[in-house]
Amino acid sequence: MYSTKLRSLSLATLLTLGGAFLLAAYYAPVEADQGFSQKIFYVHVPMAIVALGGFVWGGIQGLLFLRTRDPKHDLRSYVAIHMSVILGIGVLLTGGLWARAAWGVWFEWREATLVSFxxxxxxxxxxxPLRFSILDPEKQSRYAAVFAVTAGAFVPLNFMAVRLANPFIHPRVLNNTTGGALPVDMKIPFYLALVGMTLLFVTLYRLEMTHKLxxxxxxxxxxRLERLQGERDEASIPARSAAPQVLA
Amino acid sequence: MTPLASVHFPDGSGYVLAAYLVFFLLLLIYLGITAYRLLGLERRLGDLTRQLDEAEAKSALDGASAPAPAAAAVPAPDEVPR
Incomplete structure (x- = not known):
């Protein structure tokens, strides 16, 4: 049931992410301003970037579904959003811990980056819940795709709006995403962690796709068995999940 | 062996440890749930394949022992609805 590709991906994820965290612990210097608590950056920021990227990917797949009506794209959109929400939980929890260590609060309502996320x-x-509330599978996929596209477009817009906002409390470690503000010995573990987190997302995405398929x-x-046994009418089988069904 | 209390941990190390633990726990919970669901599905898939093979074999046997469709379509005189 599990492909060799999934195994290789899992191994690559483990090595990259493990290496990145080891570099973050032993190679990256302690930041002068925030001290040791800045090490949370190497798990929190890549996770946030990948989660937001996953939402956008879900939107792209939603758009592809609306264009082609291929259920495969609906399934991909669903899985991408599902995975990104899980990563989002991690982002909020690790962000809360970082905020507590750096600012003494779990959450800062006046900080645009936190509130926007x-x-x-x-x-x-x-x-x-939107998917669960629609019983008709065709409508369910269509409405979910529209949601994914709209919300997916909102993500980069939201990101840009926050970047343009002033003043900042939340650190701009990547200097407006150019990476200029970060010293090289912090950049290496950070970008490795970003690659590792992306690989983790792809691995979990493929695992979830395997499960759904x-x-x-x-x-x-x-x-097929019910048809053979003639026990029940095909239409009477209740839908147990809102996840898109791609029948083999 | 150095007692743990005498080891100097940098300020904020508890939060850093907690953040990485949160990440690993989240990952572990997700993987645990997925592995459980996949194992259940794998079992169900095995059962279904076996049942399907049996049902197909049975229907093939029934088809072989049943009378020819043309003959079966003609009702016996006492079966004609009145």
């Missing part, structure tokens, strides 16, 4: 996260938390295969076999 929370808004994006809460917005995507409504994706699953296997479930689709199981449902397909159940239908």
């Amino acid at each position: 929370l808004i994006v996260f809460l917005l995507y938390c409504t994706y699953q 296997t479930r689709g295969r199981v449902k397909g076999l159940e239908r």
